[in-house]
Amino acid sequence: MAGLSYREKTLYASLVVEILVYGPYFFLHRQNSVNNVAGMIIAIIVLQVVLQLIIAALTRNRVTDERDRLIELRGYRAGYLVLASLMVIGLGMLWFHATVGHLPLDNPMMGLHFLSVFFGMLVIADITKTVTQIAAYRRTV
Amino acid sequence: MPSIRNQIRDLRAQREITQQELADRIGVTRQTVIAIEQDKYSPSLETAFKVAIALGVPLEQCFQYDPHGKR
Numbered sequence: 001m002a003g004l005s006y007r008e009k010t011l012y013a014s015l016v017v018e019i020l021v022y023g024p025y026f027f028l029h030r031q032n033s034v035n036n037v038a039g040m041i042i043a044i045i046v047l048q049v050v051l052q053l054i055i056a057a058l059t060r061n062r063v064t065d066e067r068d069r070l071i072e073l074r075g076y077r078a079g080y081l082v083l084a085s086l087m088v089i090g091l092g093m094l095w096f097h098a099t100v101g102h103l104p105l106d107n108p109m110m111g112l113h114f115l116s117v118f119f120g121m122l123v124i125a126d127i128t129k130t131v132t133q134i135a136a137y138r139r140t141v
Numbered sequence: 142m143p144s145i146r147n148q149i150r151d152l153r154a155q156r157e158i159t160q161q162e163l164a165d166r167i168g169v170t171r172q173t174v175i176a177i178e179q180d181k182y183s184p185s186l187e188t189a190f191k192v193a194i195a196l197g198v199p200l201e202q203c204f205q206y207d208p209h210g211k212r
Contacts, residue, residue: 003172004172005170005171005172006170007170008172061170061171063164063168063169063170064170065168065169065170065173065188066169066173066184066185066188067169067170067172067173067176067182067184068170068173137172139181140172140175140176140179140181140182
């Protein structure tokens with residue numbers, strides 16, 4: 001970790017938090033209540049703040065420069081492209097099922113399913129952003 | 142060959158300046174200095190001038206542009 005810049009350390013911390021929190025949520029089939037989503041968002045915020053504070057305390061040189069900003073922009077671009085693509089695919093599937101008529105819109109759980117699907121898209125886009133930024137640092141841009 | 146090359150490593154060695162010292166002088170991270178020295182990152186014009194000033198040489202002695210290089 002000593003050879004990593006402040007920004008790189010914070011990115012690795014973000015990735016660890018994302019995997020620790022999102023992983024169990026999506027892979028242990030816990031996406032069945034609004035409370036779980038709210039709990040996960042709170043867990044992400046708390047863990048991020050704690051880890052960022054620890055990293056900031058342990059890192060003497062917290063300079064960020066033009067290369068950091070460039071890498072950050074690349075990450076956001078990759079995340080946006082993934083999110084936009086997933087949204088188009090998701091809306092296309094929604095339109096298809098609504099047209100064919102197999103979408104039980106009167107089911108009270110539908111809202112929660114939509115929430116889970118769109119939240120999943122956000123999570124994938126967020127992880128894409130972080131991984132793209134880490135990869136850019138490893139390639140040194 | 143990259144389109145923008147530089148002699149920072151040699152100039153820095155001649156002046157016995159470490160990567161961290163140069164980074165501190167021009168306001169970037171040590172990792173950015175490493176990336177510039179390895180021709181893996183082309184700095185902005187402003188940073189390029191700062192590097193040249195920090196090393197006490199004209200800009201074109203620090204950085205060279207090859208129109209046939211790949212970017």
